[in-house]
Amino acid sequence: MKQNSIPEVITKNDSTKRHRQYEKRLRSILRAASQVFAKEGFEGASVRDVAAKAKINLSGIYYYFTNKDELLYALQHHTFSTLHETLEGRLATLRDSEDRLKAVIENHFELFAGNMDDLKVCVHELESLSGKYYREVLDVRRKYYRLVRSVVAQNLDGRSHDVDLATLFLYGSLNWVYTWYDADKNADIRKLSDGLLKIYMNGIRTS
Amino acid sequence: MKQNSIPEVITKNDSTKRHRQYEKRLRSILRAASQVFAKEGFEGASVRDVAAKAKINLSGIYYYFTNKDELLYALQHHTFSTLHETLEGRLATLRDSEDRLKAVIENHFELFAGNMDDLKVCVHELESLSGKYYREVLDVRRKYYRLVRSVVAQNLDGRSHDVDLATLFLYGSLNWVYTWYDADKNADIRKLSDGLLKIYMNGIRTS
DNA sequence: ATATAGATCGAACGTCCGTTCTAATATTAT
DNA sequence: ATAATATTAGAACGGACGTTCGATCTATAT
Numbered sequence A, B: 001m002k003q004n005s006i007p008e009v010i011t012k013n014d015s016t017k018r019h020r021q022y023e024k025r026l027r028s029i030l031r032a033a034s035q036v037f038a039k040e041g042f043e044g045a046s047v048r049d050v051a052a053k054a055k056i057n058l059s060g061i062y063y064y065f066t067n068k069d070e071l072l073y074a075l076q077h078h079t080f081s082t083l084h085e086t087l088e089g090r091l092a093t094l095r096d097s098e099d100r101l102k103a104v105i106e107n108h109f110e111l112f113a114g115n116m117d118d119l120k121v122c123v124h125e126l127e128s129l130s131g132k133y134y135r136e137v138l139d140v141r142r143k144y145y146r147l148v149r150s151v152v153a154q155n156l157d158g159r160s161h162d163v164d165l166a167t168l169f170l171y172g173s174l175n176w177v178y179t180w181y182d183a184d185k186n187a188d189i190r191k192l193s194d195g196l197l198k199i200y201m202n203g204i205r206t207s
Numbered sequence C: 001a002t003a004t005a006g007a008t009c010g011a012a013c014g015t016c017c018g019t020t021c022t023a024a025t026a027t028t029a030t
Numbered sequence D: 001a002t003a004a005t006a007t008t009a010g011a012a013c014g015g016a017c018g019t020t021c022g023a024t025c026t027a028t029a030t
Helices: A017-040 A047-054 A058-064 A068-092 A097-114 A116-124 A131-156 A163-179 A189-202 B017-040 B047-054 B058-064 B068-092 B097-114 B116-124 B131-156 B163-179 B189-202
Strands: none
Touching: A017 A047, A017 A058, A017 A068, A017 A116, A047 A058, A047 A068, A068 A097, A068 A116, A068 A131, A097 A116, A097 A131, A097 A163, A097 A189, A116 A163, A131 A163, A163 A189, A163 B163, A163 B189, A189 B163, A189 B189, B017 B047, B017 B058, B017 B068, B017 B116, B047 B058, B047 B068, B068 B097, B068 B116, B068 B131, B097 B116, B097 B131, B097 B163, B097 B189, B116 B163, B131 B163, B163 B189
């Protein structure tokens, strides 16, 4: 039943009991990998740790994934794709430029709050892959970047800001969150979103 | 001649030839470590790589540093201290709140441009140390954070922003720079500083 | 019930890593 | 010159790591 080397691409909608078991295991491994990578870093984490957390034998991992890199690849590809897709979904119904910028920020923060480990691994291990894996993840990242950039550009319209610079500053605020966010202290995600939106739109001068 | 286990704290101003040689070697090792850690990540980098880049024997490293962690500690402690000290120096003569905020941003970006590897290692390996090493670096980071925070607070004065949130968003923009900065493309550091200052102060709405 | 393919497991291999130990060399002090 | 000390060098250790392999177990199909 083992399929493609790229787990995202599910071959057939084979909904046998076996297939469902397979997918369940695969997801549980990815969840374990996400937790371990987030805690130890990709290089510092061992496949043995992932196996232990997923309650599977070490070699069992290699039945589902061809190597350690592919674990990170699957994680990053899936998470960045989700980030991009959910944002596209939100933007589809919005026309007002400020609403769209708000959607960008809320989408990022809400997805982060719901998948802290995933987002942290994505943001912190940007350079841990290489070759084909790296390039494919980079493609998705670029798609997401372009989408965010287009929303920023729409808000900038006519003003003398460098679009990429403005986008990257926003990116920084969004991505840095994993280093300080505390689920207890910063429970209210909407407050974070509003705070950033206000500052980014109007600056810290306005109240 | 080997001194304290914490290289920052130079014991005596022993200016013998030997001592000067010792310090030179020590700095060359730190520079090598900075380059290797920036490229491979702290966990991914090997002490052998650092030794090779510093053109010293592997065991030579252990004459100057007690272990690999101490290399990172020395690097981070020194760089964060510098960041803090240079900012304090700049702020000493400035009273206007916007000027002071500008100093924060310029200080960070200029120091980054001049020591890309150091800053990257500092920002990217925030969690790679533990125990005493971690705590001591954290102390310096906190000092720097408080200083930046106080400048932000001064600019916020009376307005309904959360001071920590506002500081952390600024932090994000500042620290994220290592992921995208290209010395050729973004040669003009002052342009970066001005761009961020404008956005952070006035938002993207104003031209 | 038996055959077949899917899934799990235990054990091992080769490699690289951080660190240490001891000997050798270079520099300074007497 | 000789002794003392600072520094470098080479070799090795024990352990952890990613990965592989063949055996074994399990579920499905006939």
